[in-house]
Amino acid sequence: MIAFLIYKTIICVCVFGLSLGVAAYSTWWERKFASFLQDRVGPDRAGPFGLLQPLADGGKMFFKEEIIPNVSNRFLFILGPSLFMITSLMTGAIIPWSKDVTIGGVVYPMQITDINIGILYLLGVASIGVYGIMIGGWASNNKFALLGAVRASSQMISYEIAMGISVIALIITTGGTLSLREIVAQQDAGLCNFVYQPLGFLIFFICALAETNRAPFDLAECESELVGGYHTEYSSMKLGLFLFAEYINMFVSSAIMAGFYFGGYNFPFAHEFYNAIGLAEGSWLISLIGFGCYFTKIFLFICLFMWVRWTLPRFRYDQLMNLGWKILLPLSLLNLAITVVVEYFRGNIHF
Amino acid sequence: MKLTSRSKVVSNKEQSFSESLYLPGIIKGMSITLSHLFKRRATVKYPDELRPMAGVYRGQHVLKRDDIGAERCTACGLCAVACPAEAITMESAERKKGEEGMYREEKYARIYEINMLRCIFCGLCEEACPKEAIFLTDKIVDTEYEREDFIYGKDKLVEKMTARIDVTKRQTKEVIEFKKLPGLKHNELFDGKSLNKGKKH
């Protein structure tokens, strides 16, 4: 029991630290990557290659004056960013980071917890995240903030539908399991799910961009129209939490995409490779290699997010809604229909 | 008249089907940004890395001293008159006996101020000066916190004997030769007692 608790604590702390660390260095990498795309150098003054920049930014955030508007609802004003942060951290709990490690005959999964309705949990927690934005924007008692919050929440809700349907198609191909652990484990041998669900992946990716409020869907914080959007009134570390949580969201959705569609910690010919260098199943080294592989995929996805952001201009709001309801929703339904037919003929569905 | 070879005729034709899919356009745009990932960075890391400057770069002014260290400026005010930005002010004083080593001429500038916020670094003061006293250098004017600090007095403008500033690049060979001609006042040297005419060539 004690060993179990210690193991769970360690893995919780690791995932927590990993999320925060990756989010912090995403801010650095975002600026670096953006400047590379624009033929610039980017931050390079703080430490080698500007690696201490996130610390400097964090320090700056903490020392900024903290302003809570008089006319705002104080409790909700503080609750908003906290809720947003908590929900984005919570989504990391069900991601299977790597293969199980066996120590002394006991199997330790590299995952905080495996819920058999993992995907539902994911969608549920992600939609609670909207409350953080909504509450924060509403409690600011500022028109721009409120409009930003309304935009953010309607956008998230609209895109969640297409996302949900593309996930249903994925679940059909993976044989009806809702557990992330099993979805990733199924791709261990054979092809990754992307091969069966290319259209589903495209829809999921576009929706993930919208869900994380990243460009070209960052209408919630569209400077030219809404000042800062839902975080107009926020300052100091509360603003920092909003921005930070967005990066965590990006990290987690990259992890989910890599796990759902690209095999997570698996890579082609993994078993042959492990056999060739003589590693037994359950060794911590296999786990480490798997984690490295997963992390590379996540990193590539984060780069893709950034690449999109620094290339595409922002949508107009009506275009955004058109895309969500008139294009992505029918497209995801079509994808679902095709998947059902194909799976029926492959013999995976029985009526 | 065509001003550029890259101009295009704007048309309002309807989007074609492939355009309305956006994906080709998106892929094209993304490949353009990706190609920039491997291009040369345009940044010059300024304080660590300096661009080569022209010898005649017009930066902060210097009030030159002559070879023995006397100030050349005689407070004639021609620079102030020439200045289009009215950035220069000065106050003159008469040279006392025994100050010949400090001031070349009988009249000198007691106060000489240039307002660096007004100055447009045109170099007309340099051109106007009959005494080879004021030159612009390639030093860039420092930033300050207060407006008053941009009014540079003699303490900042007059050349230090320990750190002489070479301005020969600012003068053409002909000018330098001409300046060596005897009989020109600013070529006279003070040897402790009296002024000597410059050597004949």
Ligand code: SF4
């Ligand atoms: S450089 Fe031009 S503007 Fe500046 S002090 Fe000389 S004459 Fe005036």
Ligand code: SF4
């Ligand atoms: S710098 Fe030259 S032009 Fe200006 S007052 Fe002095 S001698 Fe005259």
